Amino acid sequence: DTEVTQTPKHLVMGMTNKKSLKCEQHMGHRAMYWYKQKAKKPPELMFVYSYEKLSINESVPSRFSPECPNSSLLNLHLHALQPEDSALYLCASSHVSSGNYEQYFGPGTRLTVT
């Protein structure tokens, strides 16, 4: 099973809402990632979890709150977002390695903030 799943596929939320994005993998990967991708741009790294601990936070605003409840699951909690946060949010996973971080990506959640 080389699949990373993400739910929901699409999400529309107001600026006062609280919502969560979910990601799941069963490949035994111990590194999981959140990326934000704007149209026609490369993915921008937001967070990296390694062995369920946050290892990289790319100075992401606190309105985005990641959580890794276990080695298969990754959540991104959203609160008080801005319209400019509208984007495709991608989850990825990989083995924890000394150099090879070949990542498997989910299909993404298309987020629209109104």
Added chain:
Amino acid sequence: GEDVEQSLFLSVREGDSSVINCTYTDSSSTYLYWYKQEPGAGLQLLTYIFSNMDMKQDQRLTVLLNKKDKHLSLRIADTQTGDSAIYFCAESISTNAGKSTFGDGTTLTVKP
């Protein structure tokens, strides 16, 4: 710091070979990757090459690495309309704990 550059667009005829180029700046890069992204989808890992290799072939895909010039290329043989997508080059460095640097992506258009 790390920087990865790609040309933005490439257009080829169906059946021709496509060559997508990438340059990187960090000489300590250990792994270099090619990802494909179709419209509305996530990124799909196509192939990767370790920095001590010069070439890697996988079916229709050939990756060439010129370490001296810090140049990476992806050749797609017998390009099909289903190969139309954005192709991202990326590098990872062993000291960066999972952080990969992506190029801006090359949009490949395959014309029938």
